[in-house]
Amino acid sequence: MRAPLSWLREYVDLPAGETGRDVQAKLVAAGLEVERVERLGSDLTGPLVVGKVLTIEELEGFRKPIRFCTVDVGQANGTGEPQEIVCGARNFVVGDKVVVALPGAVLPGDFAIAERKTYGRMSRGMICSGDELGMGDDGTHGIIVLPPEHEVGTDAVALLELVDDVLDIAVTPDRGYCLSMRGIAREAATAYGLPLRDPALLDVPAPNGYGYPVQVADPTGCDRFTARTVTGLDPEARSPIWLQRRLQKAGMRPVSLTVDVTNYVMLELGQPLHAYDRARLDGAIGVRRARAGEKLTTLDGTKRVLDAEDLVITDERGPIGLAGVMGGAETEIAGPADGQGSTEVVIEAAHFDPVAIARAARRHKLSSEASKRFERGVDPQAASAAAQRTVDLLVLLAGGTAEAGVTEIVAPSGPRTISLHANHPDRVAGVEYGRETVVRRLQEVGCDVYGQDELIVTVPSWRPDLTDPNDLAEEVIRLEGYENLPSTLPQPPAGRGLTRRQRLHRRVGRALAGSGYVEALNYPFLGDWALDHLGLEADDPRRATVTLVNPLSDAEPALRTTLLPGLFAALRRNDGRGEHDLALFETGLVFRRSGDEPTPVRLPVDRRPTDEEIAALDAALPQQPRHAAVVLAGAREQAGWWGKGRPSTWADAVEAGRVVAREAGVELIVRQDQQAPFHPGRCAALLAVVDGEEVLVGNAGELHPRVTKAFGLPERTCAMEIILDRLERAGTPVVEAPHVSAFPVATQDVALVVDASVAAVDVEAALRDGAGELLESLRLFDVFTGTQLGEGKKSLAYALRFRADDRTLTAEEASAARDAAVAKAVERTGAVLRGA
Incomplete structure (x- = not known):
């Protein structure tokens, strides 16, 4: 507004x-x-005055029409002589009153006016259009032609109200x-703290039986309808300058006097109005619901098929307007530009159901100034005053006569009252206002207040948003000043803090960020196209999505079941903007539908739901496990003076899973796997021991080439996704600090030759079991294959660190532990000690 x-x-x-x-x-x-x-x-300075066009000479020989004019500006130019002005516009004639900018004036845009020679003549000023004066859209885009009654030489800045x-x-x-x-x-x-001169306080005649006939068939959709008739309107009458300027400043374009007056009163009082050409009405005006399939051509020229829920205005022929939204073309008011203006009009001022108007405007994709007001709530008591104000202006400005008949149909309704304890705003705000302040502020809003400790508040008709005590408390608080509310910290109950799940979530984020990953938060939505591009099978649980009733995008109507598509989009977007070395991560919820969820219950709104109802609603929710995921592309280590860099590989994705698992106190088991969307030969299953059994907690590896192509990702992009809730169940409840021994470590290296099909994780597990309690750590530092090992063989080299808590190990003890570890590996995996 x-x-x-x-x-x-x-x-x-x-x-x-x-x-x-x-x-x-x-x-x-x-x-x-x-x-x-x-x-x-x-940015406007004068002199800017009213002038009268005395002569017009058409100049020939130029590409566009040019006119040399003499204009009487009175004594504004200091001489009284006619002002010579060259002008290219053609929408004025000799005798017209125009707006003239004299030399020395500066128009909006820092456009200075000076005497200059142009088109072979001296031009001493400019005849102005509304655009050049910054007046907004007047519908003509030409020279301003003023009514003839304005005196030559009058200051046009004040006349046109240009400064505001x-x-x-x-x-x-x-x-x-x-x-x-x-x-x-x-x-x-x-x-x-000043008095208000309410423009709606008008003397309105009582309704009688002589007004234009109106029949309201749906009092729920239209609880008030006022009709007034004005006859004898001057069809040539135009809106005065002050009225046009107020509409322009408010962002509306002047159209014709009758339409301008209805728009003006709407802006003034907030009540949308509609004017019908009485000569085009056929019988009584009616208000009803549309019949499905009925058609109406609205004022914008669009032929619309109506819905049975639409509220329409009718006459004997059928619908003539979409109530509260837009009128019909058949009863449109004709202006002077149409050749014959309307001389008799019927003014409609009605109050319609906000929900019905909002739904109709959205159904027909037709938002108007009227619908915008009706759907937010219009003062029903202002309808008769708005109709009277419109009649008064038409009589004043168009020479019309108001007919004595007044039609007013009102559905019975009583005032809305709210019971409010006098100290309720104090409790809400934490400030002691006192009863007198509460009563005074509510009266300033327009409420009638009765009672002492328990106040009975009658809500004004123009405030449909005030429905409960908290609304009234908000009015008191805002009028007393939000800035006056003290800043106080809430007092949390003792003994509460983050849950174990929340702490793990935060630790994982910090650990991944510390490992060089950048967090990317994505919308939790996806579409079937993303699941297809991931290469998921039809029975993959990730295809069991939860579809939204009203999604933000039709292309992504479901809640995500995996974090990877969102990260892929972030990676593609950054790669497309020149950032090619990327390591992104995200932690968040995914939504998995099992298919066994009961139908959601509809909770009541008139009371607090019972515990059973809340439990039934919770049971209808899908599973919402918390995941963590990463994607990598480009270089993992940059090249520089320190040496060569290296690209991201599947091993980095696996290591990201280990970083996450360590925060939960879990030692991951890594095995080869085949799982979409990963490359079948470069995919790892991430497992953890839960309740004595190995459980799959995630996957990591290099993405399948078809997946990278479908999502537009760089070649050999790697990813990892892991289920944090399963890691939490596998982890230790309490994270213990590592034990540091004061005794030296003994390091032993072993190289074992095994079949190529033997997993390194199985060899590692055998070494750990065989080494016993003295083993502090074990690390794979080399993998070798070659013809000297034999076909289908590989060599795995491990560094074993041994240490005792109470003594320095002897060489014999370290060697014995190493030999025991090798023996267990030989027994389980068929390994052969290399070089033996």
């Missing part, structure tokens, strides 16, 4: 020196979102009353 400060001053006597920015600060403190203040005319401050307010859904000057003026009056 754009609110000109000059218009606002009509309803509130703001201090004389108060600027738009001052008012902005007050309204922001009161809780309104004033996005900016536009200072109109701040306009507040641009983002009205939130609960503040629909601020989509009007009346509502904004009420907030400004409260903020400044």
